[in-house]
Amino acid sequence: MLWLLLGEKRRGRPRGAVAVALIALALAPRLDAASSGLQDYQSGNYDRARKVFEQQLKKSPDSREVQFNAGASAYKLGDFEQAISHFTSALLSEDNKLREDAAYNLANSLVRRGEAAKDKPAKKSDWKNAIEQYTEALNLDAKNQQAKENRDIVKKLLEELDKQEKQQDKKQDQKKDQKDQQNKDQKDQQNKQDQQNKDQKDQQNKQDQQNKDQKDQQDKQDQQNKDQKDQQDKQDQQNKDQKDQQDKQGQHNKDQKDQQDKQGQQNKDQKDQQDKQGQQNKDQKDQQDKDQKDQQNKQDQQNQNDQSPKSQNSQDQKKPAAAPTPTPGEKKEGDVKANAGEEKKDQKPEEQGAAAAAEEQGKDGEMSAAQARALLKSLNSEEEKVNLIQQPTSQEVLRDW
Secondary structure: OEEEEEOOEOOOOOOOEOOEEEEEOOOOOOOOHHHHOHHHHHOOOHHHHHHHHHHHHHHOOOOHHHHHHHHHHHHHOOOHHHHHHHHHHHOOOOOHHHHHHHHHHHHHHHHHHHHHOOOHHHHHHHHHHHHHHHHHHHHHOOOOHHHHHHHHHHHHHHHHHHHHHHHHHHHHHHHHHHHHHHHHHHHHHHHHHHHHHHHHHHHHHHHHHHHHHHHHHHHHHHHHHHHHHHHHHHHHHHHHHHHHHHHHHHHHHHHHHHHHHHHHHHHHHHHHHHHHHHHHHHHHHHHHHHHHHHHHHHHHHHHHHHHHHHHHHHHHHOOOOOOOOOOOOOOOHHHHHHHHHHHHHHOOHHHHHHHHHHHHHHHHOOOOHHHHHHHHHHHHHHHHHHHHHHHHHHOOOOOOO
16 A cells, blocks of 8 residues: 655644645556546645545445545545544554554544534534544554644643633623622612502502402492392293293194194005005905806806707607606605705806706716806806905005105
8 A cells, every 4th residue: 555644734833733644545557546536636636536535435435545535635625524424434444554544634623623613512522532533543653743742732722722711701700790799789779669669559559459449349239239130030041941841842742743643644544545445356356246147147048048949859759747746755846946946046156057067967968068168167267266366465555655
């Protein structure tokens, strides 16, 4: 590595004992000196040198040498905050010489930042830290005369600052004592004036108290009158609220009764509708039964008309025979036929049709066309009857609410 120390000692100025060391990295043979930033730094182009060192830091962020060089460039540009940051990082180097120079330059940067600080506590803090860094440089190299001189100068600066603070505090204390005495005199004068004012005020307060007592008495009487009026108003309000409650309850009862009447009317309308529907169903069934009965009677009449020629021919072929004398207890043929006729009248149309068909079959031993029609009619009548019986149950009840 190439080491180059640039002294900045300014003897005769107690605050100017600051030197900055610059470490240049070993350059590869294929790179020229300008690319390292060293040439820019040596020629006084600190801004360009700083940019070169910052670029190198992006590639080698853990390089303590590049951090040192970047701190030196920032110091030259007056950016002491950035210089302190870079020199602090360079202190982590394992190279004792680099650590010594980093501690020395860090101390110089802290001194400069302390000089610019307007706040005395901040100024004293930076200078105390600078003394510690000068001491650290001396620990690494006890022969570092610049570090020793700068440390002594900063110690004197701190002593002068403390002395100035003490003198300033003394002056402030004197001013404070004078101000306190003035305040005391003013306060005594004020207290005297306050006492006079208080006596006058007490006299006024006494008079005001008398006036107040009279007013309180009047207010008390007014309050009693107001309380009586409020009590009466409260009683009136209670009576009004009670009447409103009764009216509300009466209205509620009326609304409840109207609702019940409405429900009763709805139930009545529903029942009337159901009764009307039942009556319609009954009338419809009676009409269907009447139509079936008329149809059956018509069919029976036709069947009788169809059988009359055959019966007449059969009776013409038979000879009249003497009617046997009925034995006691036997019924006459006329009585039997009469009874049979009455039984037919009691039978339903479908039963009469079936009976007629069976009687016709009994005469000839075979089912005639009329018998077949009568039997089919009887079956159809039975099926329609079943449908009519089931129909009312499937009809929906109409509701008008």
